[in-house]
Amino acid sequence: MYVLGFTGGFDRVHENRFGFPIDFAHDAAAVLLRDGEVIAAVEEERLNRIKHTNKAPLAAVRFCLEAAGIDLPQVDHLAFYATEGFMNGWLRRQHLENPRLGPFLDIRSRQQQLFADNFGYRPPAERLHYVSHHMSHAVSSFAVCGFDDCLLLSMDGVGESVSTMVLSGVGKELRILSSKPQQYSLGDYYLKVIGFLGYRIYDEYKVMGLAPYGDAARFRDLFTQFYALLPDGEYVIYNERVMALYEVLAPRQRGETFSQLHKDIAAALQESLENIVFHMLRHYRQLTGHEKLAISGGVGQNSSMVGKLWESGLFSDIFVQPAADDAGCAIGCALAVAHQINPDLPQRRLQHVYWGSDIGDDDAIARTLAGWSPLIEFRRMQDPCGETARLLADGAVAGWVQGRAEYGPRALGNRSIIADPRPAANKDIVNAMIKKREGYRPFAPSVLQERAGEFFELPPDQKQFPFMSCVLKVQPAWRETLGAITHVDGSARLQTVSRNTNPRYHALIEAFGQITGVPMLLNTSFNNHVEPIVNTVDEAVTCFLTSGLNILVAGDYLVHKKPLTAEALAGLRLWLSPCSQADATHAFADDTGTQVTRHQVRRNYDAMLRRDISAAAFALIQASDAHRTIGELLRAHGDGQPGLFNEILALWDERWVMVRP
Numbered sequence: 001m002y003v004l005g006f007t008g009g010f011d012r013v014h015e016n017r018f019g020f021p022i023d024f025a026h027d028a029a030a031v032l033l034r035d036g037e038v039i040a041a042v043e044e045e046r047l048n049r050i051k052h053t054n055k056a057p058l059a060a061v062r063f064c065l066e067a068a069g070i071d072l073p074q075v076d077h078l079a080f081y082a083t084e085g086f087m088n089g090w091l092r093r094q095h096l097e098n099p100r101l102g103p104f105l106d107i108r109s110r111q112q113q114l115f116a117d118n119f120g121y122r123p124p125a126e127r128l129h130y131v132s133h134h135m136s137h138a139v140s141s142f143a144v145c146g147f148d149d150c151l152l153l154s155m156d157g158v159g160e161s162v163s164t165m166v167l168s169g170v171g172k173e174l175r176i177l178s179s180k181p182q183q184y185s186l187g188d189y190y191l192k193v194i195g196f197l198g199y200r201i202y203d204e205y206k207v208m209g210l211a212p213y214g215d216a217a218r219f220r221d222l223f224t225q226f227y228a229l230l231p232d233g234e235y236v237i238y239n240e241r242v243m244a245l246y247e248v249l250a251p252r253q254r255g256e257t258f259s260q261l262h263k264d265i266a267a268a269l270q271e272s273l274e275n276i277v278f279h280m281l282r283h284y285r286q287l288t289g290h291e292k293l294a295i296s297g298g299v300g301q302n303s304s305m306v307g308k309l310w311e312s313g314l315f316s317d318i319f320v321q322p323a324a325d326d327a328g329c330a331i332g333c334a335l336a337v338a339h340q341i342n343p344d345l346p347q348r349r350l351q352h353v354y355w356g357s358d359i360g361d362d363d364a365i366a367r368t369l370a371g372w373s374p375l376i377e378f379r380r381m382q383d384p385c386g387e388t389a390r391l392l393a394d395g396a397v398a399g400w401v402q403g404r405a406e407y408g409p410r411a412l413g414n415r416s417i418i419a420d421p422r423p424a425a426n427k428d429i430v431n432a433m434i435k436k437r438e439g440y441r442p443f444a445p446s447v448l449q450e451r452a453g454e455f456f457e458l459p460p461d462q463k464q465f466p467f468m469s470c471v472l473k474v475q476p477a478w479r480e481t482l483g484a485i486t487h488v489d490g491s492a493r494l495q496t497v498s499r500n501t502n503p504r505y506h507a508l509i510e511a512f513g514q515i516t517g518v519p520m521l522l523n524t525s526f527n528n529h530v531e532p533i534v535n536t537v538d539e540a541v542t543c544f545l546t547s548g549l550n551i552l553v554a555g556d557y558l559v560h561k562k563p564l565t566a567e568a569l570a571g572l573r574l575w576l577s578p579c580s581q582a583d584a585t586h587a588f589a590d591d592t593g594t595q596v597t598r599h600q601v602r603r604n605y606d607a608m609l610r611r612d613i614s615a616a617a618f619a620l621i622q623a624s625d626a627h628r629t630i631g632e633l634l635r636a637h638g639d640g641q642p643g644l645f646n647e648i649l650a651l652w653d654e655r656w657v658m659v660r661p
Contacts, residue, residue, distance in 0.1 A: 003033040005079045005334025007326055008057040013048040013578045016604040023201050026052045027326035030060035036338045036345035040067035041355035041407045043327045046535040050579050058118050072121045079129045079337040081136040081329035086160045131333035133159025140332030141294035142169045145319035146349025150292040155299035157187035168288050184237045186299050192242045193269045197262050198252035207266045208304050209441045212489035214267030223268045233283025235276050274305050292317045300324040303493045307471035310459045320469035322353050323408035352501040356405030357535050365555040368537040371661030374568045378559040388553050389511035392420055396550040399526050401540045402504055410468045411525035413505030415533050419522040421445050424483030433548030436529045444468050445485040446523040448509055449496035468495040484522050531655050546653040566645045570631030573660050575624045579604050580656050582621045601656045616641040
């Protein structure tokens with residue numbers, strides 16, 4: 001039995017008919033189950049290259065079908081992560097506000113049409129199933145946590161007017177214990193406060209990393225006015241009171257240096273979130289007697305909070321869904337339908353999430369790399385793990401691309417940037433030169449599972465932390481040595497690596513340990529600050545060329561850079577990214593009525609993402625397509641235009657344009 005779970009919206013990558021806000025239908029994804037087991041899963045962002053995309057998951061569905069070698073008619077059931085009633089109400093409001101959408105279609109009919117238009121097959125109505133948002137979250141963790149009974153906690157911004165849900169799971173039965181409306185959303189509360197720190201939606205994890213630099217006590221009294229803890233695990237949030245932060249500071253502007261004030265507010269915010277969550281969980285732990293906990297929802301990705309839960313001893317075991325965000329709902333709704341149809345399906349502990357795109361065999365990798373030969377040189381290594389380990393020990397920072405991509409927001413050793421975890425300078429190097437992100441943010445360690453206890457303070461009887469979902473303390477004796485991965489408070493968000501689930505990454509870390517005595521690597525996602533994690537070898541090469549990475553390892557191949565010159569780029573192709581558009585608009589330059597022409601590139605999914613460009617760059621982009629080379633375009637449109645080559649490189653670096661062989 002095949003069940004396809006999916007999340008996301010209705011627009012194709014180049015469309016914006018529905019005008020979704022960026023916080024609606026986000027984290028589009030598709031997951032394919034065969035007899036209750038995940039056989040393929042990918043977030044749409046890995047394929048359409050839009051972070052947290054709310055476009056239709058068409059490429060993700062296509063990938064899942066191709067990975068299984070089946071066509072859409074062979075899928076027995078399709079599952080979506082919201083109820084029909086909620087989605088139909090939302091669609092009615094959309095059609096009232098946007099007559100261009102044409103005749104009204106309810107959610108079932110619209111999704112049938114979406115599949116028919118893009119796959120040539122209209123699924124029968126009875127094959128489409130709708131699972132509520134937070135039940136999708138809950139099942140995504142409960143069905144794969146491996147617990148016979150447990151408490152479940154689902155927390156996010158909002159899903160179908162619900163922001164937090166507490167459930168009891170026994171056997172295969174789930175019972176809702178508490179449900180909180182959006183008014184008391186922990187996700188929205190966190191988001192409102194981080195606005196004062198110059199951040200917006202999807203930046204929450206950055207503030208979690210800033211919090212250890214601050215003193216929560218400085219603003220503790222102020223933050224206790226923003227919420228109240230009530231009997232029986234209840235709480236309320238007073239969102240309107242958050243505006244009192246204006247009495248403390250003006251909202252930080254992007255690019256402004258972080259002051260101690262900002263750090264202290266981050267610390268107080270993180271502490272207040274933990275206070276509320278602990279208050280809920282203590283009550284329901286006592287009420288139900290459940291000794292184990294499963295967590296899902298975007299707030300569940302707050303790994304500092306999860307680490308505090310481990311340290312508290314409140315639960316003997318804690319499972320966090322690796323894709324705790326809304327992409328995880330694609331797993332949850334599919335599993336909910338599969339188990340409803342066949343209650344005898346097993347529920348086993350999740351071992352890995354390497355369900356995504358495969359980079360291919362050696363011949364396929366070599367063919368792809370050969371296309372980039374004007375810009376790179378490469379060779380096949382006889383001992384990829386041993387040679388890469390030696391280069392890392394000598395100070396190289398590497399892009400590491402192997403096998404099938406991970407599902408979820410964490411790079412777990414198949415689409416990773418890796419480095420020596422010891423020199424503290426490596427943290428600054430990777431932050432500034434490669435990731436181009438705030439210097440305070442920490443990096444995670446990947447450590448051999450069998451040796452993790454030597455370096456980290458693990459909870460009793462717990463040795464496996466494979467999904468980088470919690471922050472734990474580094475052993476005091478190792479904190480100074482492990483300068484690149486030890487955060488300011490002596491903690492790290494660790495990943496334990498098993499030989500059984502990722503033998504090549506395990507072998508690499510083992511080889512590095514044999515050289516250095518430290519069986520561990522710094523591991524962060526392989527992407528820059530404007531794009532999702534790389535998915536293909538082409539995308540890995542692009543990130544490699546537009547970053548400060550020293551080497552790229554793709555499969556068995558070691559890749560080095562050649563000089564990035566206009567001559568080297570001349571034979572490659574350039575075209576606008578599918579989700580971007582270039583505009584020339586007339587505007588008044590001043591009060592005299594003088595008009596100027598303004599050239600811009602902008603994203604079709606977020607009005608805030610736009611960039612001014614020169615008239616020469618605009619003309620070159622307008623003339624570009626997948627067939628004309630960069631050399632041809634420059635000769636036709638760029639002769640005599642100083643700085644145009646560097647401008648095109650900057651647009652490529654920010655992924656406004658695509659460069660491919």
